[in-house]
Amino acid sequence: MNYSKYYPIDVLNGEGTRCTLFVSGCIHNCKGCYNQSTWSPDAGELFTDQVADQIIQDLNDQRIKKQGLTLSGGDPLHPANVEQILKLIQRVKRECEGKDIWMWTGYVLSELNKKQKQIIELVDVLIDGKFVKDLADPSLAWRGSSNQVVHYLRKASVNE
Amino acid sequence: MKPVVIKRDGSQVPFNALRIAEAVLKASGAARCKGVDAFAIAAEVETSLVGQEQVDIHYIQDAVEACLMKSNHIELARIYIEYRHDRDIARERKSHLNSEIDGLIEQSNASLLNENANKDGKVIPTQRDLLAGIVAKHYAKSHILPRDVVRAHEAGEIHYHDLDYAPFFPMFNCMLIDIKGMFTDGFKMGNAEIEQPKSISTATAVTAQIIAQVASHIYGGTTINGIDTILAPYVTKSFDKHLKTAQQWHIEDAHAYATQQTEIECYNAFQSLEYEVNTLHTANGQTPFVTFGFGLGSDWQSRLIQQSILKNRIAGLGKNRKTAIFPKLVFAIKDGLNHKVDDQNYDIKQLALECASKRMYPDILNYDKVVEVTGSFKTPMGCRSFLDVYYQKSGLDKGELIHDGRNNLGVVSLNLPRIALEADGNIGRFDELLNTRLLLAKKALDTRIERLSEVKASVAPILYMEGACGVRLKADDCIADIFKHGRASISLGYIGLHETVNALYGNEKHIFDCATKQQKALQIITRLKQATQEWSEQSGYAFSLYSTPSENLCDRFCRLDAKRFGVLEGVTDKGYYTNSFHLDVEKAVNPYDKLDFEMAYPPIASGGFICYGEYPNMQHNLKALEDVWDYSYTRVPYYGTNTPIDECYECSFTGEFDCTSKGFVCPSCGNSDPDKVAVTRRVCGYLGSPDARPFNEGKQEEVKRRVKHL
Numbered sequence: 001m002n003y004s005k006y007y008p009i010d011v012l013n014g015e016g017t018r019c020t021l022f023v024s025g026c027i028h029n030c031k032g033c034y035n036q037s038t039w040s041p042d043a044g045e046l047f048t049d050q051v052a053d054q055i056i057q058d059l060n061d062q063r064i065k066k067q068g069l070t071l072s073g074g075d076p077l078h079p080a081n082v083e084q085i086l087k088l089i090q091r092v093k094r095e096c097e098g099k100d101i102w103m104w105t106g107y108v109l110s111e112l113n114k115k116q117k118q119i120i121e122l123v124d125v126l127i128d129g130k131f132v133k134d135l136a137d138p139s140l141a142w143r144g145s146s147n148q149v150v151h152y153l154r155k156a157s158v159n160e
Numbered sequence: 161m162k163p164v165v166i167k168r169d170g171s172q173v174p175f176n177a178l179r180i181a182e183a184v185l186k187a188s189g190a191a192r193c194k195g196v197d198a199f200a201i202a203a204e205v206e207t208s209l210v211g212q213e214q215v216d217i218h219y220i221q222d223a224v225e226a227c228l229m230k231s232n233h234i235e236l237a238r239i240y241i242e243y244r245h246d247r248d249i250a251r252e253r254k255s256h257l258n259s260e261i262d263g264l265i266e267q268s269n270a271s272l273l274n275e276n277a278n279k280d281g282k283v284i285p286t287q288r289d290l291l292a293g294i295v296a297k298h299y300a301k302s303h304i305l306p307r308d309v310v311r312a313h314e315a316g317e318i319h320y321h322d323l324d325y326a327p328f329f330p331m332f333n334c335m336l337i338d339i340k341g342m343f344t345d346g347f348k349m350g351n352a353e354i355e356q357p358k359s360i361s362t363a364t365a366v367t368a369q370i371i372a373q374v375a376s377h378i379y380g381g382t383t384i385n386g387i388d389t390i391l392a393p394y395v396t397k398s399f400d401k402h403l404k405t406a407q408q409w410h411i412e413d414a415h416a417y418a419t420q421q422t423e424i425e426c427y428n429a430f431q432s433l434e435y436e437v438n439t440l441h442t443a444n445g446q447t448p449f450v451t452f453g454f455g456l457g458s459d460w461q462s463r464l465i466q467q468s469i470l471k472n473r474i475a476g477l478g479k480n481r482k483t484a485i486f487p488k489l490v491f492a493i494k495d496g497l498n499h500k501v502d503d504q505n506y507d508i509k510q511l512a513l514e515c516a517s518k519r520m521y522p523d524i525l526n527y528d529k530v531v532e533v534t535g536s537f538k539t540p541m542g543c544r545s546f547l548d549v550y551y552q553k554s555g556l557d558k559g560e561l562i563h564d565g566r567n568n569l570g571v572v573s574l575n576l577p578r579i580a581l582e583a584d585g586n587i588g589r590f591d592e593l594l595n596t597r598l599l600l601a602k603k604a605l606d607t608r609i610e611r612l613s614e615v616k617a618s619v620a621p622i623l624y625m626e627g628a629c630g631v632r633l634k635a636d637d638c639i640a641d642i643f644k645h646g647r648a649s650i651s652l653g654y655i656g657l658h659e660t661v662n663a664l665y666g667n668e669k670h671i672f673d674c675a676t677k678q679q680k681a682l683q684i685i686t687r688l689k690q691a692t693q694e695w696s697e698q699s700g701y702a703f704s705l706y707s708t709p710s711e712n713l714c715d716r717f718c719r720l721d722a723k724r725f726g727v728l729e730g731v732t733d734k735g736y737y738t739n740s741f742h743l744d745v746e747k748a749v750n751p752y753d754k755l756d757f758e759m760a761y762p763p764i765a766s767g768g769f770i771c772y773g774e775y776p777n778m779q780h781n782l783k784a785l786e787d788v789w790d791y792s793y794t795r796v797p798y799y800g801t802n803t804p805i806d807e808c809y810e811c812s813f814t815g816e817f818d819c820t821s822k823g824f825v826c827p828s829c830g831n832s833d834p835d836k837v838a839v840t841r842r843v844c845g846y847l848g849s850p851d852a853r854p855f856n857e858g859k860q861e862e863v864k865r866r867v868k869h870l
């Protein structure tokens with residue numbers, strides 16, 4: 001898996017203060033996509049163990065407290081990404097107590113395959129659906145266009 | 161034939177030897193030297209001019225000097241030259257005065273008209289104020305202030321703030337109004353005797369009038385320290401009134417009725433107060449700089465006031481729901497009261513977060529840190545001036561700790577980068593020069609104290625006789641005593657610490673990443689602090705170190721220094737100097753690291769400080785904003801959130817307008833018509849609407865370069 005950008009402190013993608021990873025690889029071809037440069041699975045850099053270690057460390061930082069990890073892209077559920085994403089999420093759940101996971105995907109929740117669903121089991125908040133330019137509204141919270149849905153999958157998530 | 165003399169202004173007069181003799185006599189009087197034959201010298205000069213048809217006045221003066229030197233009156237020659245120099249300066253000022261007045265009449269002097277973001281130079285009352293300011297400044301420079309202070313001010317070595325008001329007028333800078341004392345003891349305003357208000361709506365109405373009066377008698381900010389607790393008793397009065405009505409009319413649930421009516425009344429009362437403050441036009445030709453501090457009250461009445469203030473601000477002003485610029489709101493956060501989830505007023509902190517995300521204010525005061533840094537809790541006077549601890553003596557014991565009714569006497573700021581430039585990178589030389597300049601600043605500050613030393617209470621009845629300053633003096637009483645023994649503060653300001661260390665150590669490493677620069681910066685500020693402490697000990701006045709906000713100064717000092725030392729990378733190349741100790745606005749760091757960087761300074765510059773963070777739109781993520789507020793709680797006393805809240809009424813875009821050198825432009829439709837946009841930016845501790853009145857060039861440049869910290 002490649003990733004195009006990693007933000008150790010982010011407040012724009014999900015609730016609270018977060019670590020955010022934009023992975024590479026997306027097949028949705030949404031018109032008006034802000035992240036076209038992330039479409040190719042080869043974009044950006046290789047997601048190595050070191051990057052994963054860094055994320056775990058940042059999530060556990062005691063000085064700048066994080067609410068959790070955000071996975072966006074590109075699409076974290078792109079077939080080429082699912083394996084690594086699953087591994088990463090499992091690590092977070094294991095090594096970072098109380099951190100939640102937010103995910104943005106261009107797929108729709110009801111249409112996910114088995115592998116993808118296995119990931120969603122561990123995700124707290126999922127924002128799904130393609131970006132539709134005609135339905136775009138900058139005043140929406142967490143959503144680019146009104147067709148997308150914010151699924152609070154695990155109500156028991158921290159602070160909720 | 162006698163030659164024609166061409167005077168400085170170009171006019172021509174016939175030569176008159178008597179004039180020369182007079183000037184020489186005057187000078188010899190001053191030099192106390194006898195035996196000078198002034199007429200002989202005049203005759204000699206006259207002879208030297210024979211054969212010339214026209215002669216320039218400078219030439220004549222040079223000839224007089226030469227004659228004096230030749231006849232061995234060296235001391236006299238020196239005095240004459242000095243006398244001539246003074247006359248030249250006076251003349252130059254006079255013509256400067258004229259050109260400033262011309263600029264006002266023709267509306268051509270942009271820097272004068274835009275000098276204060278809070279003044280609209282196009283309207284007549286403001287123009288009258290500006291004219292008074294021009295004359296007051298001229299008079300103070302020519303007749304009140306010591307010559308070296310004026311020279312240093314004009315050269316941009318120091319800045320004698322607010323010269324358009326003081327020392328010509330015996331005015332002071334900013335204050336905490338003693339509203340509580342005024343309300344409880346009653347007071348007179350104009351011809352009216354005002355007694356204690358009987359409801360919250362009357363209380364806020366009277367408060368607005370007091371603000372208008374006070375702000376007309378001082379030139380800096382007017383603060384109400386803890387308006388929630390001060391006005392809480394009047395919420396009770398309203399409640400009692402509504403309860404009585406309910407009982408009179410046999411309303412079933414009288415208590416619920418009274419509660420609801422009181423809530424409505426309180427909300428409306430604070431709405432009117434906000435309108436009032438934003439539409440006020442004081443005798444100073446401006447909307448008053450007003451600050452409301454609140455947040456510490458825990459009773460239901462105080463809570464209701466806190467909620468009313470915040471909800472009104474969130475709702476916005478007028479039909480466009482514009483962000484109110486005044487009053488500045490400062491919300492106190494205190495552990496055990498409203499800091500943590502389980503604290504009883506935590507809900508109000510949430511409201512404050514929402515308000516900050518939508519309207520930028522409130523800034524926050526972290527209770528414990530304010531106490532640690534300044535000795536006790538208080539709201540800043542104006543936007544950032546903090547008083548120290550003071551006990552009002554009563555009998556033998558230590559007395560009562562008071563804040564309300566106290567004030568700041570004014571500021572003189574040092575141009576720190578200038579000293580570094582003059583020292584040419586030599587640290588030892590810098591330290592020496594700094595010491596000399598400190599003496600000069602002290603001398604300038606002393607003139608402020610001096611000016612107020614023999615003034616009678618009747619110059620400002622509202623302040624000194626009716627209780628705003630917490631005293632009730634008689635008309636003929638002298639006001640000097642209420643500023644002594646640390647009751648008032650008087651401040652040394654400074655600017656451009658960032659550029660100073662760049663000038664000393666070069667521009668390779670940013671101070672954020674350079675221990676040497678950080679160490680030196682702290683040492684400089686510590687030296688300033690030490691100076692103010694020495695002055696306080698010597699004089700009994702509370703000299704304090706104040707981090708100057710510098711709306712104009714950031715532009716002026718830099719411009720003057722660029723002219724003299726050239727455009728130097730990292731120092732004069734940006735067109736502005738960085739605000740006090742702040743991290744340079746271009747440095748991209750997260751707000752946490754910025755706080756860590758800046759937290760060392762408020763404890764030293766305890767007479768005035770504020771820290772900011774630049775945020776993206778946080779309206780959907782109050783939790784993240786709260787994370788930073790909470791982080792700041794144990795680090796800095798006073799923190800402000802800058803977030804993009806601009807609005808376009810043309811295309812209904814909200815967010816951040818593009819800041820260009822020409823002005824502010826809607827990024828979505830290109831609109832920049834001041835009537836159809838609302839742009840809100842932090843200017844100098846206060847908010848401003850730069851779409852209506854543009855910033856000065858340096859400030860515009862600084863705003864343009866601000867980077868987000870997230």
Ligand code: SF4
Pocket residue numbers: 026027028029030033034035036038073074075105106130131
């Ligand atoms: S799913 Fe997201 S990244 Fe992919 S094309 Fe659509 S908007 Fe762009």
Ligand SMILES: [Zn+2]
Pocket residue numbers: 808809810811812813826827828829830831
């Ligand atoms: Zn627009």
